[in-house]
Amino acid sequence: MGTILNMSTIISAILYQILVIQLLLNMCSAKEVPAIFAFGDSLYEVGNNFYLDTLAKPTLPNGIDFTKGKRRASGRYTNARTILDIIGKPRLLSIVLNIKNELGFTNYTPPYLSPQTTGDVILKGVNYASSGSGIFNSTGSKFGDHICMDEPINNFEKSRQDIVSKIGAAAARKLFKRCTLLYGNRVYNLDARKIAVTSAAPLGCIPFERDKFSIDDCVPHVNELAKLYNVRLKILLSELTKHLAGSIFIYMNSYTTLEDVLQNYKSYGFMNADSACCRVYGKHGGKLPCIFYARVCPNRTQYVFWDAYHPTEKANFILAKHALDGSRQYISPINIRQLANS
Ligand SMILES: *[C@@H]1O[C@H](CO)[C@@H](O)[C@H](O)[C@H]1NC(C)=O
Numbered sequence: 336m337g338t339i340l341n342m343s344t345i346i347s348a349i350l351y352q353i354l355v356i357q358l359l360l361n362m363c364s365a366k367e368v369p370a371i372f373a374f375g376d377s378l379y380e381v382g383n384n385f386y387l388d389t390l391a392k393p394t395l396p397n398g399i400d401f402t403k404g405k406r407r408a409s410g411r412y413t414n415a416r417t418i419l420d421i422i423g424k425p426r427l428l429s430i431v432l433n434i435k436n437e438l439g440f441t442n443y444t445p446p447y448l449s450p451q452t453t454g455d456v457i458l459k460g461v462n463y464a465s466s467g468s469g470i471f472n473s474t475g476s477k478f479g480d481h482i483c484m485d486e487p488i489n490n491f492e493k494s495r496q497d498i499v500s501k502i503g504a505a506a507a508r509k510l511f512k513r514c515t516l517l518y519g520n521r522v523y524n525l526d527a528r529k530i531a532v533t534s535a536a537p538l539g540c541i542p543f544e545r546d547k548f549s550i551d552d553c554v555p556h557v558n559e560l561a562k563l564y565n566v567r568l569k570i571l572l573s574e575l576t577k578h579l580a581g582s583i584f585i586y587m588n589s590y591t592t593l594e595d596v597l598q599n600y601k602s603y604g605f606m607n608a609d610s611a612c613c614r615v616y617g618k619h620g621g622k623l624p625c626i627f628y629a630r631v632c633p634n635r636t637q638y639v640f641w642d643a644y645h646p647t648e649k650a651n652f653i654l655a656k657h658a659l660d661g662s663r664q665y666i667s668p669i670n671i672r673q674l675a676n677s
């Protein structure tokens with residue numbers, strides 16, 4: 336962890352502005368119980384912030400395409416599904432985990448803070464992501480409450496205890512055994528073994544940064560910081576795999592994936608790769624978040640960016656696909672499908 340922490344100033348500079356980045360995706364599969372436990376910020380949030388005292392809430396027009404025909408906030412910072420929703424999609428997940436359909440997910444992984452996330456629901460996984468959260472307590476604090484990085488792990492521990500009391504220690508151990516997570520030893524000690532961690536994306540390319548620095552291209556020094564962070568992250572993950580017996584830490588290279596999409600956006604069927612679809616103000620729509628009086632582009636599939644910070648569902652789909660089945664250039668040492676089958 337030392338290598339990462341030494342870069343704290345740099346990283347917090349990135350994180351503070353961007354609300355993004357660190358994801359923890361854990362896929363666990365015991366015999367009868369497949370489960371996903373997800374950690375992260377607004378890229379992976381499914382509505383925890385509705386239960387916190389914060390300005391950062393994913394209200395409409397966020398989620399505009401999530402429930403077709405019904406205008407209802409989905410708790411997500413994109414027009415429809417997040418990467419996690421796509422990877423954990425019932426049908427896709429059945430393939431990934433090689434489980435029978437009737438044991439597959441019928442719902443998306445629910446937010447930890449929802450009062451409905453109790454009982455047997457938690458056996459299928461929980462989402463702890465909160466927008467504005469980051470690897471430092473201070474990340475995102477300008478928006479009000481958020482779940483700090485230590486807290487999701489505490490919450491995970493609470494869920495784990497609930498699961499133990501439901502199905503017994505032996506079954507719970509089995510459930511978590513081949514799973515989980517970052518922040519190294521702590522989650523490892525909670526029996527997590529399969530951990531996928533996303534890299535920083537080419538953050539210099541998001542509409543927010545383009546408008547902040549008033550340039551049309553990607554902002555080079557922001558991308559350099561992201562790359563620097565990624566080099567250290569990749570080393571850290573392979574060290575964790577080496578030192579924590581029986582664990583595997585996977586590096587999801589969202590930098591390369593998104594860069595590829597941005598450079599070849601036309602061949603992916605996009606028409607716009609530099610501006611926000613949901614926009615209020617700024618040349619690239621990057622000056623303000625997507626809020627109720629924003630203008631939304633009529634055809635969401637033409638845009639890489641949904642708002643100042645986040646990809647559209649179509650871009651998320653490409654990112655998810657690369658994480659699931661990508662070659663080592665996009666995810667290493669193995670992809671999510673191989674992880675689930677390992
Ligand atoms: C974050 O805050 C918690 C609770 O206030 C504290 O226990 C923890 O040490 C802090 N973590 C860091 C990295 O400052």
Ligand SMILES: *[C@@H]1O[C@H](CO)[C@@H](O)[C@H](O)[C@H]1NC(C)=O
Pocket residue numbers: 604606634636637
């Ligand atoms: C949206 O844009 C895509 C890509 O340009 C196009 O194929 C599709 O027909 C458009 N959909 C509508 C409803 O206009």
